[in-house]
Amino acid sequence: MSAxxxxxxxxxxxxxxxxxxxxxxxxxxxxxxxxxELLDRxxxxxxxxxxxxxxxxxxxxxxxxxxxxxxxxxALPIRETEARLARLKKMRNQDRGExxxxxxxxxxxxxxxxxxxxx
Numbered sequence: 001m002s003a004x005x006x007x008x009x010x011x012x013x014x015x016x017x018x019x020x021x022x023x024x025x026x027x028x029x030x031x032x033x034x035x036x037e038l039l040d041r042x043x044x045x046x047x048x049x050x051x052x053x054x055x056x057x058x059x060x061x062x063x064x065x066x067x068x069x070x071x072x073x074x075a076l077p078i079r080e081t082e083a084r085l086a087r088l089k090k091m092r093n094q095d096r097g098e099x100x101x102x103x104x105x106x107x108x109x110x111x112x113x114x115x116x117x118x119x
Contacts, residue, residue, distance in 0.1 A: 006032075 011019075016031075023034035055065045 019031055019034055019038070022028075022038060023031060026034065026037070028034040028037065055062050
């Protein structure tokens with residue numbers, strides 16, 4: 001039994017079969033131990049392959065990378081964005097309501113036949 005936090009995942013039967021084959025081949029005691037080993041190896045390989053390469057003066061991307069590093073990192077104005085989105089939705093709904101009212105009014109005008117006055 002291992003101590004500490006654990007991870008419970010749902011996996012397809014084919015993946016569990018491959019995990020069992022790995023477990024038997026490496027003679028690990030449990031599926032969990034085999035999964036930990038494989039996950040550790042996969043993450044190590046991922047981070048090894050995705051290391052950032054240093055950009056040096058004279059490289060084609062040097063100016064771009066330098067400009068990105070100098071850009072200020074500001075927090076997103078969530079409250080302002082939410083308020084603006086709410087205003088836009090309200091305006092859109094009002095426009096839809098006005099269009100519906102206008103369409104009903106036109107339909108009513110078309111349905112009403114002119115009444116002739118009698119002398």
